[in-house]
Amino acid sequence: MPDRNRNHRVLMYSHDTFGLGHLRRCRAIAQALVQDHRGMMVLIISGSQIAGAFDYRARVDFVKIPSVIKLRNGEYATMSEHIDLADTIHMRRSIIRHTAESFRPDIFIVDKEPMGLRGEVEETLAFLKERGTTLVLGLRDVMDAPHLLEAEWKHSDMLSKIDRYFDHIWVYGPPDFHDPLSGLDVPPGVHDRMDFVGFLQRSARGDQPSQHQPDGDYILVTTGGGGDGADLIENVLRAFEHDPTLTTRTLIVLGPYMTADLRAGFTQRGTAFPHVDVIDFDPRMEELTANAQSVVAMGGYNTFCEILSFDKPALIVPRIAPREEQLLRASRAAELGMVDMLLPGDAADPARMAEALRRLPHRKRPSEGWDGLTLDGLHNISDLVGKELGR
Known part of the structure; x- marks a missing residue:
């Protein structure tokens, strides 16, 4: 890749209150970026309890923020009964902001939750927008049923905030599979900034099988x-x-x-x-x-x-x-x-x-x-990042 991409920095946010999906998606994107862009550094802010259980390429690292879990009824709880949820969110918000100030990213990618858990990222988005950082919202191919997503986002005026802060919205799926914002009253400016990058292809190392792998077909x-x-x-x-x-x-x-x-x-x-x-x-x-x-x-x-x-x-x-x-x-x-x-x-x-x-x-x-199946999301994201940094 061109030397102009050397020493550029990408910061990613993964709230990780339930499951492994957000961290694993951010990790896949981060590892593809450092593979394609020589000298690039990627830092992932993650609330996952087991962020350290995964391997990361050189020039990919993570900052762990205090974990919050999402219960099956949709409510949130801290990992320790001795720490109040509001205090935990305050700590997370502070770590996110100070990480952004210290790391000074060229691009900030927010995974799925536009303003973060309980709005914890909005302050950082405002700070980074003021200093000229490119702000990207990454969305799954499917977010939720429109009536559920609208109810969740309406009280916080989420679509207006997406329009205000984000320079790009990347959809991690092809346009002919599903539109994650279908059925919502989306501001025209948001639609104009949406790129359907495609599904994110995964790869296996192949050097040795997992120790848990059974013999033969399974x-x-x-x-x-x-x-x-x-x-x-x-x-x-x-x-x-x-x-x-x-x-x-x-x-x-x-x-x-x-x-x-x-x-x-x-x-x-x-x-x-x-x-x-x-x-x-x-x-x-x-x-x-x-x-x-x-x-x-x-x-x-x-x-x-x-x-x-x-x-x-x-x-x-x-x-x-x-x-x-x-x-x-x-x-x-x-x-x-x-x-x-x-x-x-x-x-x-x-x-x-x-x-x-x-x-x-x-x-x-x-x-x-489906003969229309493509898995070029990581390649397309890498190209979008390269073009953004080349401006």
Whole structure:
């Protein structure tokens, strides 16, 4: 890349209150940027409890802010009962602002939450805009059902703030898959600044398999972070318990945010089947996905991108509440013939789930379902960054 991109700095914000998706997406973008732009430095601000569990390329690092978890009812809580939520948000806001002041980024990329958790990023956005930093909002292909997103954003006047602060809005999906702002009253200026960059392709290192990888063909069952994945694991195990002829080799990854009692129970039940392995977590999910015969998942963005990247036959059982993001993504992908989908109520029927698992290794790959599938998001983001820095 041109030497003019040497020593440029990109700051990324990932609020990380639930699951692993935000951090893993930021990490994928960061690592692609430093690979393509010689001398560039990328710093990720993350609230993930396990940000340090992942490997990072040289010139990619992270700043950990105090963790806040999002409960299944949509409320937030701190990781310690001794620290008030308001105090925690104040600390996070201060760390974010001081990190931006010290790092002096050329570009600031905010992942998914435009103003951050409880508005914690707005002060930093105003500061960086004043000093001429390019401000970018990165959105998933699907945010949520329009009526839910509108209700969430309306009270904070979010669309007007997006219009005020951000120079660019990058959508991490193709325009013919889904528009994350469809159904909202979007200011014209926001639409003018939207770039649909495409899905973010993932890659496996390939130097050695994960220590958890089974021998031979296997179905990978993954819940992502696992905080809301208990129903999927329950339904898969009940399918094996219901149908003793279902003996396909299966690796179940529970996720690091699943509660300890649930993990212990599922692990114990898994020992009843010699062809089923149950593990808590593996930071190299790309390798496990790349080497799997097929995948069962909930339909979060990152797992979906991995399924597409490695072109794996997939069964999606989406979460349908309190957000409809996974439902919308899975429904659209199933409509295009890319994956099979079971609604949670159908997946709770052991006979139906067993039959879906039996069919899964034989279904067509995503690329055979939708000939318009492209995975050029990381390349396009790198090009956009290069053009922005070249101005």
